[in-house]
Amino acid sequence: MTSLSSAPSLQTSTDPLQLIDVDHVRFFVGNAKQAAYYYASAFGFEVAQIADLTTGNRESAMYLLTQGNIRLLLETSLTKDGQAGREASMFGDGVKDIAMTVFDAEKAWKQAIKNGGTSAYEPRVYSDASGTVTMAGIQTYGRAIHSFVSRTGAYALPALKQGGLFMPGFKLVEGFALNDFNRKNPCGLKYVDHAVGNVELGKMNYWVKWYEEVLGFAMFKHFDDKDIGTEYSALMSKVMASGNHLIKMPINEPADGKKKSQIQEYLDWHNNSPGVQHLALRTDDELASITELRRRGVDFLSIPDTYYEAVWKRVDAMLTQHGHSIVKEDHQRVKDLGILVDADDEGYLLQLFTKPLQDRPTLFFEIICRRGSQSFGKGNFKALFESLEIEQERRGNL
Numbered sequence: 001m002t003s004l005s006s007a008p009s010l011q012t013s014t015d016p017l018q019l020i021d022v023d024h025v026r027f028f029v030g031n032a033k034q035a036a037y038y039y040a041s042a043f044g045f046e047v048a049q050i051a052d053l054t055t056g057n058r059e060s061a062m063y064l065l066t067q068g069n070i071r072l073l074l075e076t077s078l079t080k081d082g083q084a085g086r087e088a089s090m091f092g093d094g095v096k097d098i099a100m101t102v103f104d105a106e107k108a109w110k111q112a113i114k115n116g117g118t119s120a121y122e123p124r125v126y127s128d129a130s131g132t133v134t135m136a137g138i139q140t141y142g143r144a145i146h147s148f149v150s151r152t153g154a155y156a157l158p159a160l161k162q163g164g165l166f167m168p169g170f171k172l173v174e175g176f177a178l179n180d181f182n183r184k185n186p187c188g189l190k191y192v193d194h195a196v197g198n199v200e201l202g203k204m205n206y207w208v209k210w211y212e213e214v215l216g217f218a219m220f221k222h223f224d225d226k227d228i229g230t231e232y233s234a235l236m237s238k239v240m241a242s243g244n245h246l247i248k249m250p251i252n253e254p255a256d257g258k259k260k261s262q263i264q265e266y267l268d269w270h271n272n273s274p275g276v277q278h279l280a281l282r283t284d285d286e287l288a289s290i291t292e293l294r295r296r297g298v299d300f301l302s303i304p305d306t307y308y309e310a311v312w313k314r315v316d317a318m319l320t321q322h323g324h325s326i327v328k329e330d331h332q333r334v335k336d337l338g339i340l341v342d343a344d345d346e347g348y349l350l351q352l353f354t355k356p357l358q359d360r361p362t363l364f365f366e367i368i369c370r371r372g373s374q375s376f377g378k379g380n381f382k383a384l385f386e387s388l389e390i391e392q393e394r395r396g397n398l
């Protein structure tokens with residue numbers, strides 16, 4: 001007989017803050033129609049569903065973009081007083097909401113508030129004959145919020161993943177040629193691996209505690225912890241993870257470095273306010289994804305060739321030391337595609353960062369592939385800086 005103590009955790013039914021999935025990431029943008037075209041064309045998202053004037057929405061236009069298990073909701077205001085429009089003018093285009101699917105949105109919201117969270121909005125129920133979507137939001141750093149979303153009937157998550165409607169008021173997009181092109185030319189992006197927030201100087205630990213207390217997250221122990229290199233990267237970072245590690249939310253704050261902190265630059269251009277710095281999108285095949293994204297014209301950060309003079313030694317030595325086989329991807333192709341590599345005691349990862357996705361130097365994407373490693377590529381901060389120094393030295397400017 002199985003004893004009670006060895007039975008699976010009963011958390012599923014008792015913990016209202018248990019997260020089931022990243023439900024969607026909502027962007028506030030200046031022009032959702034054009035933004036949808038950009039994310040479809042550059043990153044291969046399907047423009048799947050829409051809610052706008054044609055569906056009776058007279059406040060805003062929303063586009064649901066999908067790829068793998070990633071759902072982006074792009075929203076723009078149709079009137080001068082709309083919230084999305086006001087925020088787009090303050091912060092530029094960017095992430096408003098990292099929404100989580102839960103079993104009961106109202107219960108999760110109540111629990112988060114009981115834990116010290118602040119409401120962003122009270123529970124809203126969207127219902128029709130097919131089913132119900134309930135949403136309720138709490139405020140996190142800056143203008144960002146987390147919505148809790150619970151779904152029933154035809155709007156349940158499994159149905160949504162199969163192409164079902166997002167919620168009442170949405171309709172499927174038919175006959176958009178770019179969707180056909182994207183199906184034939186996939187970019188291979190699967191899900192949101194992590195979402196990084198930039199907060200003000202001295203506020204990192206405040207938000208670490210907030211995620212612990214309000215959402216029941218825990219500090220994620222990983223290799224990067226040991227070598228936060230403020231001298232090079234001019235940032236401090238701690239990674240928070242949900243109980244089931246469904247999502248990781250690293251929190252950055254600026255630090256004094258040799259150059260102006262990239263975090264401070266973000267804050268300067270984000271209305272001096274914290275916000276989501278990047279979304280890391282996971283692929284199973286970094287080389288194929290980056291090849292396709294580059295073909296589509298995505299602008300990535302460029303890496304000096306000198307980076308590759310040191311990287312294989314560093315990474316393969318780490319892997320060998322911990323009994324792992326070395327990086328299996330073709331080293332020349334990794335270099336040709338300008339992909340970054342890092343390793344830790346558990347394996348390695350391949351990653352590459354886009355340039356900002358809008359005119360302000362704020363939000364960007366990371367395209368990441370994990371081969372065992374659960375860390376975030378901290379080794380690359382130092383390596384990148386050092387490779388830049390090699391270049392400077394060659395120019396006689398060091």
Ligand SMILES: [Fe+2]
Nearest residue numbers: 196280366376
């Ligand atoms: Fe990242």
